[in-house]
Amino acid sequence: MIAESRTRWRAGDVGHALNVHAPGERLAKDGMHDAPRERENIWTPQMTGLHYSHVGIPFFWVRIISINRDRNRRISKKLMGKNKKRPVYLNLFKIRLPVGGILSILHRATGAFLVLLLPFALYILDLSLRDPVAFDEISTCLMSLEGRIALLIMVWAFAQHFMSGMRHLLLDIGVGDSKATARLNAWLAFAATGVVVLLTGICLWNA
Amino acid sequence: MERLRATGSTRAGMGEWLWQRVTSIYMAGFVVYVVVYLGLSPIRDHAAWQAWFAIGYVRLAWAIFILSILIHAWIGMRSIYLDYLHPLWLRLSVSLFTALGLLALGLWAARILLA
Numbered sequence: 001m002i003a004e005s006r007t008r009w010r011a012g013d014v015g016h017a018l019n020v021h022a023p024g025e026r027l028a029k030d031g032m033h034d035a036p037r038e039r040e041n042i043w044t045p046q047m048t049g050l051h052y053s054h055v056g057i058p059f060f061w062v063r064i065i066s067i068n069r070d071r072n073r074r075i076s077k078k079l080m081g082k083n084k085k086r087p088v089y090l091n092l093f094k095i096r097l098p099v100g101g102i103l104s105i106l107h108r109a110t111g112a113f114l115v116l117l118l119p120f121a122l123y124i125l126d127l128s129l130r131d132p133v134a135f136d137e138i139s140t141c142l143m144s145l146e147g148r149i150a151l152l153i154m155v156w157a158f159a160q161h162f163m164s165g166m167r168h169l170l171l172d173i174g175v176g177d178s179k180a181t182a183r184l185n186a187w188l189a190f191a192a193t194g195v196v197v198l199l200t201g202i203c204l205w206n207a
Numbered sequence: 208m209e210r211l212r213a214t215g216s217t218r219a220g221m222g223e224w225l226w227q228r229v230t231s232i233y234m235a236g237f238v239v240y241v242v243v244y245l246g247l248s249p250i251r252d253h254a255a256w257q258a259w260f261a262i263g264y265v266r267l268a269w270a271i272f273i274l275s276i277l278i279h280a281w282i283g284m285r286s287i288y289l290d291y292l293h294p295l296w297l298r299l300s301v302s303l304f305t306a307l308g309l310l311a312l313g314l315w316a317a318r319i320l321l322a
Contacts, residue, residue, distance in 0.1 A: 108287055115280045118312055122273075126319045128253070129260055135253035162238070165231050172228065 100186040107164040110157040117154060148204045152197065159196040163189040223282045230275035237272045266320055273316040277309045
């Protein structure tokens, strides 16, 4: 049982899926599944509590119809009631994502962050190519303490995006997408990012 | 099969998917190459920086790189918007803003590289 739950897929092992159904949420499929006994025999004379010889007598039909209606309500309550009260976890902080899901979210977040950096990067490229004085200013600015910290944050965002992107590419061609390795290589992506940031930090410290 | 084809789901998004991969592979190779190259022969002054950019294939490689960034950014941002921005007016206006912004960046990059 333990071994099985360890290797079982969870939503977000490969990518993040925000339409995951929360634990304990009853899907319509489950509801249909656990009520076949009630659903299959739609109606029997025994259910009315009357002797079968009374069923054909119109006088008792009102009672039979009301019994049927109560029973239908009970079934639909059983099927739908739990779905109505189900917890809807749209709160991102209440969804516990596995490491692959966190990596996937970070891929998006860092991607959007890098897009926001694009105009500044292009501005620096333009200025540094045009103006020798600006080139020196930019180099001293980037090598100041604040500049190094900013550079390290940008390198982190890029490395994070790069490593999770590499993982996506490998998953696409079927490398490491098995149950056992999907989480492992998500951790590996984090580790590789950490190594890149560490090396960059050492270089920036010494430069 | 007929029904699938009728709803158009058969190859929807396949082009975007492929472009995202192609551009990512080019950018990854380019970035690794540039980091290794600049690591081995660092550029210390403006003259060397300009001289490096004066080389034709370097300029071409940068042009393809920036174009790849813009394509990659557009597809990525678009898929983020499609997932998280639900009101149509918001989605359309933010997409339009992004598209115009990326287009402007592309024109700016073209001006830098053609100068």
